[in-house]
Amino acid sequence: MSTLIPIGPFHPVLEEPEYISLYVDGETVEDADIDLGRIHRGIELLAQEKTYDQDTFLVERICGICSASHSWAACLAMEDIVDVVIPDRARYLRTIVHELERLHSHMLWVGLAGHILGYWTVFMWGWKYREPVLDCLEAITGNRNNYAWYCPGGVRRDVADEIWPGVLKAMDEFAVQTDMLLHAILDDPVILGRLKGVGILTTEDAIAYGTLGPTARGSGVPIDVRRDEPYGAYSEVDWDVMVQDGCDCLAVAAVRLLEMLESVKIIKQCIEKLPAGPIATEVREIPRGEGIGHIEAPRGETFHFIRSNGTNMPERHKMRAPTFNNIPSFRPRVKGESISDAVLIFAVIDPCYSCTERLAVLGPDGRPYMKGKDLIALSHAKTEELRKNS
Amino acid sequence: MGATNWGFKKSLWVFHLNAGACNNCDIEVLDCLCPKYDIERFGMKLVGSVKHADVLLVSGSVPRKVVPQLIEAYEQAPKPVAVVALGACGCTGGIFKDGYNFAGPIDKHIPVDAYVPGCPPRPEAIIDGIVKLMGKL
Numbered sequence: 001m002s003t004l005i006p007i008g009p010f011h012p013v014l015e016e017p018e019y020i021s022l023y024v025d026g027e028t029v030e031d032a033d034i035d036l037g038r039i040h041r042g043i044e045l046l047a048q049e050k051t052y053d054q055d056t057f058l059v060e061r062i063c064g065i066c067s068a069s070h071s072w073a074a075c076l077a078m079e080d081i082v083d084v085v086i087p088d089r090a091r092y093l094r095t096i097v098h099e100l101e102r103l104h105s106h107m108l109w110v111g112l113a114g115h116i117l118g119y120w121t122v123f124m125w126g127w128k129y130r131e132p133v134l135d136c137l138e139a140i141t142g143n144r145n146n147y148a149w150y151c152p153g154g155v156r157r158d159v160a161d162e163i164w165p166g167v168l169k170a171m172d173e174f175a176v177q178t179d180m181l182l183h184a185i186l187d188d189p190v191i192l193g194r195l196k197g198v199g200i201l202t203t204e205d206a207i208a209y210g211t212l213g214p215t216a217r218g219s220g221v222p223i224d225v226r227r228d229e230p231y232g233a234y235s236e237v238d239w240d241v242m243v244q245d246g247c248d249c250l251a252v253a254a255v256r257l258l259e260m261l262e263s264v265k266i267i268k269q270c271i272e273k274l275p276a277g278p279i280a281t282e283v284r285e286i287p288r289g290e291g292i293g294h295i296e297a298p299r300g301e302t303f304h305f306i307r308s309n310g311t312n313m314p315e316r317h318k319m320r321a322p323t324f325n326n327i328p329s330f331r332p333r334v335k336g337e338s339i340s341d342a343v344l345i346f347a348v349i350d351p352c353y354s355c356t357e358r359l360a361v362l363g364p365d366g367r368p369y370m371k372g373k374d375l376i377a378l379s380h381a382k383t384e385e386l387r388k389n390s
Numbered sequence: 391m392g393a394t395n396w397g398f399k400k401s402l403w404v405f406h407l408n409a410g411a412c413n414n415c416d417i418e419v420l421d422c423l424c425p426k427y428d429i430e431r432f433g434m435k436l437v438g439s440v441k442h443a444d445v446l447l448v449s450g451s452v453p454r455k456v457v458p459q460l461i462e463a464y465e466q467a468p469k470p471v472a473v474v475a476l477g478a479c480g481c482t483g484g485i486f487k488d489g490y491n492f493a494g495p496i497d498k499h500i501p502v503d504a505y506v507p508g509c510p511p512r513p514e515a516i517i518d519g520i521v522k523l524m525g526k527l
Contacts, residue, residue, distance in 0.1 A: 009459055012438035015416050016408050017456055038456040039410045042489035049488065058485055064414025064510060108417065111424075127424035145414045145510055354412050359491065 002030050005339065009038060013116060013343050016353045020346065027338045032330050040357035047317035052078055052152055052286055055317065059304070060146050062319065063355040065108065068101040069297035070319065070355075071150040073304040076231060076293025078152040081286050081308050088275045090154035095232040096270045097141060097149050098295070099263040103174065104133040105298035106256045106263075109350045110181065113253065116347050117194055122185065129177045132170040139163045154280025164271050175264045182257045186250075195250035199333040199345040202247055209329045212322040213300025214259065215349045218252035220245040225296040232295075237269040249348045256350075285312070297322055299350050321355030401433030402520065405443035405467070409460045409496065411450030414510035415477040419447055421513045429517055445472045445520060448502075451479035451486040452494030464500040472523050475502045476516065478509040 002023040009017040019035040043062055047055050059074045060067040072094060079086065107130040114122025134144045140159055141147035149155055185191055201211070206219035216223055224241040226234040242258040244251035288310040294303045300322025307316040326349040333345045406419050422429045423436060437443055440463050452460065464473070475496045478484035483495045496502055503526070506519035 009456075010407060010440070010463055015413060017410070017459065038453060038459070039408075039412075039450070040453050040455070040491050041410060041451055041486045042491045043486075046486065046489050061412050061414075061485055061509070064412045064417060067414075124425055127421065128426065131421075131424070131426045144512065145417070352413065354410075 007343075013347075015112075018353050022334075022339065022342055024339055027340075029334050029337050029339060029342055032334050032342070034327060034330065036353060036357055037359055038357075039354040040359045042359075044317055044319065048314055051312045052283075052314065055314065056150055056152070057148060059317075059319065060148065063321065063352050064145050065105045065352060066101070066297045066299070066302065066321070066355065067146050068098050068149065069295055069302045070304070070321075071147075072098060072232075073293040073295050073297075073302045073319075074306070074317070075150045075152050076295065077291040077304040077306040078283070078286055078293075080291030080293060081289040081306065082152070082283055084153055084281050084283055086154055087278045087281060089277045090279050090281075092233045092270045092274045093140075093155050093159065093279065094150060095234065095237075096267055096274075097137065097147060097155075098232065099267045099270075100133055100137050100140075102263050102298045103260055103267075104130050104137070105350070106260050107133065107178075109256060109347075110185075110253075113344070113347060116344050117191060119191070122181075125177075125181065129174060129181070132174060136167045136170050139166065151280060152286070153283040154278070156280075158279045164274070168268060168271055171264050171267055175261060178257065178260045178264070182254075182261075185257070186254065192250065194341075194344070195248065195253060196246075197248050197250075198341050199249045199337060199348055200247050201329055201333050203245075205329070205332045206247075209332070210325045211300070211329050211349075212325050213296065213298070214252055214255045215300065215326045215329060217241070217243045218255045219247045223301075225294055225301050229294070233270055233273075234266070236273070237266050239266050239269075249344060252348050286310075299323055299352060299355075300326060321352065323349065323352045323356040324358075327351060327356065402444045402472075402524065403437045403442055404434055404445045404447055404520070405437055405440045407440070407446055407448045407460065407463055409448055409450035409456050409480075409494075410453040411477065411479060415449035415480070418510045418513050418516060419449070419476070422516055427513045427517065429520075434520065440467050443467050443471060445474060445523070447474050447476055447516070448496050448500075449476035449480050450494075450496075451483050451489075451492055452496055452499065453489075453491045454493040455491075457493050457499060460496075461499055472503045473500055474504045474506060474519055474523065476506050476519075477511055478507060481505045481507050484509060 002025050005022040007020040009019045017038040021033045023031040056071045059070040062070050111123045111126030138144050141149045201219045203220045206216050206221050222243045239262045242255050244254050286308045290307045292305050303320040305318040306314045309315040480496050504519050504523045
């Protein structure tokens with residue numbers, strides 16, 4: 001006999017309005033389901049009604065945390081159609097902002113995980129260490145979030161050389177603080193007790209569910225777009241893909257913490273190697289064609305597809321964010337765990353529902369409105385109409 | 391000054407309602423709590439239930455599916471309650487106002503007392519908005 005426990009849509013542990021149903025027997029979770037759709041804003045259709053230049057601003061607002069990732073992926077898709085060569089300086093500047101975004105996103109997750117575990121100190125410290133990263137982003141791009149930094153062909157603004165010493169100093173301090181946090185978290189017996197062996201996602205399941213990013217790397221799947229299909233300046237700097245074999249929440253936390261140290265390494269090398277020169281190649285028009293752009297966002301691979309019909313607006317702009325692949329892994333993770341661990345397990349993939357929102361139109365009976373036979377009937381009706389009129 | 395207005399003078403308790411936002415405003419609201427801005431020193435704090443709230447911070451462009459829940463949350467809040475619309479989406483709909491699923495902005499559904507523009511508004515702007523609201527009440 002299972003009992004339904006509703007979580008959401010406005011719940012203190014959820015940042016976003018989502019409805020999660022937990023089916024429990026006593027204290028043990030038997031199954032979980034999720035109801036999405038409260039943040040669906042129709043971005044794919046909006047993108048088709050805006051010009052390519054405006055699209056980079058629109059896709060930035062898919063998700064406030066991955067704003068650099070989405071706009072870079074969209075730009076890569078546009079550049080894939082045009083086949084343009086990006087100046088070296090632009091590639092390095094793009095990489096720096098992207099890695100800074102990864103730092104602040106991972107640190108945000110560490111803080112929220114601390115909040116969920118009941119460690120307010122971890123939350124406060126994590127968010128305190130995150131502020132200098134946002135200051136660096138503000139110094140480079142002009143805004144704390146939503147950078148408006150990427151444009152088809154390069155970046156929008158050049159950066160004065162005077163700001164880099166400050167950024168390097170902030171990165172040095174950030175590495176020390178992350179290292180301290182890493183040891184403080186991984187050496188704490190209580191945190192270990194809450195994370196170790198909780199929410200197991202086996203390597204086979206991680207592959208079968210198609211998980212991405214730190215979720216997959218925490219289950220021993222060594223995938224990373226930055227290494228597998230290098231873009232930006234990643235093939236020219238020295239860094240490692242962090243993979244852990246633990247398959248539990250602790251492994252994912254360790255992957256995120258270790259990745260931050262790698263990101264600091266990448267940023268420092270990029271600043272040292274930053275070449276001089278132009279910051280963008282002008283893209284005057286986008287010809288007819290199809291292009292894809294995929295990059296490693298903080299949560300996993302972000303994928304953008306653009307089909308152009310030669311006008312100044314895309315004919316189709318399809319996006320897929322990593323959370324869409326990671327959400328189904330809730331189920332194998334949460335089955336058999338206790339309710340008190342469920343919220344932690346939902347947080348471990350660092351879900352970003354606003355990236356992932358889809359829409360299904362339901363009829364009055366609560367089932368999908370347009371079934372196959374409805375669509376065929378509509379198609380037949382249209383043919384009939386044309387026959388009558390011709 | 392009645393008792394309720396006197397109660398609004400200090401220590402506002404804030405409930406944060408995400409009505410279809412992209413997380414940016416929400417992160418900046420949480421940023422207000424963190425050591426750099428630390429609104430708790432003014433006695434403001436984020437509460438976990440709308441029934442404890444003096445101020446509703448509402449962000450987001452209000453897609454259709456969230457409308458009934460937004461209205462229900464507002465009705466559950468003990469009156470008087472001040473409502474702050476956060477961000478460009480919350481104030482006007484911003485870049486999403488032409489979307490097919492757009493049912494906002496917020497002031498179409500619930501009365502709004504203050505608007506904090508920006509995409510996203512900086513934590514200073516959010517704190518400033520709440521402080522100005524305190525002066526108005």
